[in-house]
Amino acid sequence: QVELVESGGGSVQAGGSLTLSCAASGYIYSSNCMGWFRQAPGKEREGVASIRSDGETSYADFVKGRFAISKDNAKSTLYLQMNSLKPDDTAMYYCAIDRAQRLKYPSLESFHYTDWGQGTQVTVSS
Numbered sequence: 001q002v003e004l005v006e007s008g009g010g011s012v013q014a015g016g017s018l019t020l021s022c023a024a025s026g027y028i029y030s031s032n033c034m035g036w037f038r039q040a041p042g043k044e045r046e047g048v049a050s051i052r053s054d055g056e057t058s059y060a061d062f063v064k065g066r067f068a069i070s071k072d073n074a075k076s077t078l079y080l081q082m083n084s085l086k087p088d089d090t091a092m093y094y095c096a097i098d099r100a101q102r103l104k105y106p107s108l109e110s111f112h113y114t115d116w117g118q119g120t121q122v123t124v125s126s
Contacts (some may be wrong), residue, residue, distance in 0.1 A: 001026050001027065002024065002025070002026040002027060002028055002097060002099050002114075002115040003024070003025045003026050004022055004023070004024050004095050004096070004097060004115060004116065004117035005022065005023045005025075005117055005118070006020060006021065006022050006093065006094065006095050006117045006118065006119060006120040007020070007021050007022075007023070007120055008020040008021050008120060009093060009120030009121045009122045010121075010122070010123070011123040011124075011125065012085055012122075012123070012124055012125075013124070013125055013126075014085060014086055014087055014124055014125065014126050015084060015085065016085050016124070017081070017082060017083045017084075017085065018082045018085065018122060019079060019080065019081050019082070020036070020079065020080040020082065020093055020095075020120060020122075021077055021078070021079055022034070022036075022077065022078040022079075022080075022095030022117055023075075023076065023077050024076045024077065024078065024095075024097060025076065027099070028076065028097060028099065029101065030053055030073040031053040031101055032053070032097050032098050032099060032101055033050060033051065033052050033053070033097070033098040033101075033103040033105075033106055033107065033112075033113075034050065034051055034071060034078045034095060034096065034097045034098070035047060035048070035049065035050030035051070035069075035095070035096050035097075035106070035107070035108065035113060036048040036049045036050070036069060036078070036080045036093060036094070036095055036096075037093070037094045037095075037096060037110055038089075038091035038092065038093045038094070038122075039091055039092050039094070039119075040090060040091040040092075043091075045094070045110050046060065046108075047060055047107070047108025047109060047110065048060055048063055048067065048080070048093070048108070049063065049067055049068075049069035049080060049108075050069065050106035050107055050108055051069045051070070051071055051078070051106055052103070052105060052106045056105070056106055057069055057106055058105070058106040058107070058108055060108060062088075063082075063089075066082065066083050066084045066085075067080060067081065067082050067083070068080070068081040068083075069081075078095050080093070080095075082122070085122075085124045086124060087124045087125065087126045088124075089122060089124050090122060090123050090124050091121075091122060092119040092120070092121050092122075093119060093120050093121075093122050094116055094117055094118075094119045095116070095117045096110070096113035096114075096115065096116045096117070097113060097114065097115050098112060098113050098114055099114040099115050100114055
């Protein structure tokens with residue numbers, strides 16, 4: 001069993017920054033791919049960023065140059081540094097992990113991930 005707990009969300013003005021954290025516990029290895037996803041009201045869940053065990057990353061075009069994903073294996077924690085936030089970034093943000101270790105690349109497709117956190121809300125005002 002894996003538990004993922006996100007934190008760090010909040011309300012910020014456009015142009016501001018936030019750092020999200022995702023603490024993982026349970027039966028996981030540092031080799032698991034992990035990712036951040038988001039879902040705005042009335043919209044589909046979309047991939048934001050993902051990271052492979054060797055540090056290779058993947059970003060959605062709409063966050064490239066603004067967001068950075070990283071992880072601390074010793075702390076079993078995933079991070080998402082978000083800069084230059086826009087109102088369109090307003091959403092519930094979720095972290096996810098490929099517990100089965102099937103992924104060979106950092107995927108932004110939600111169906112590749114087996115376990116999910118409860119989410120943390122990010123609200124960006126103009």
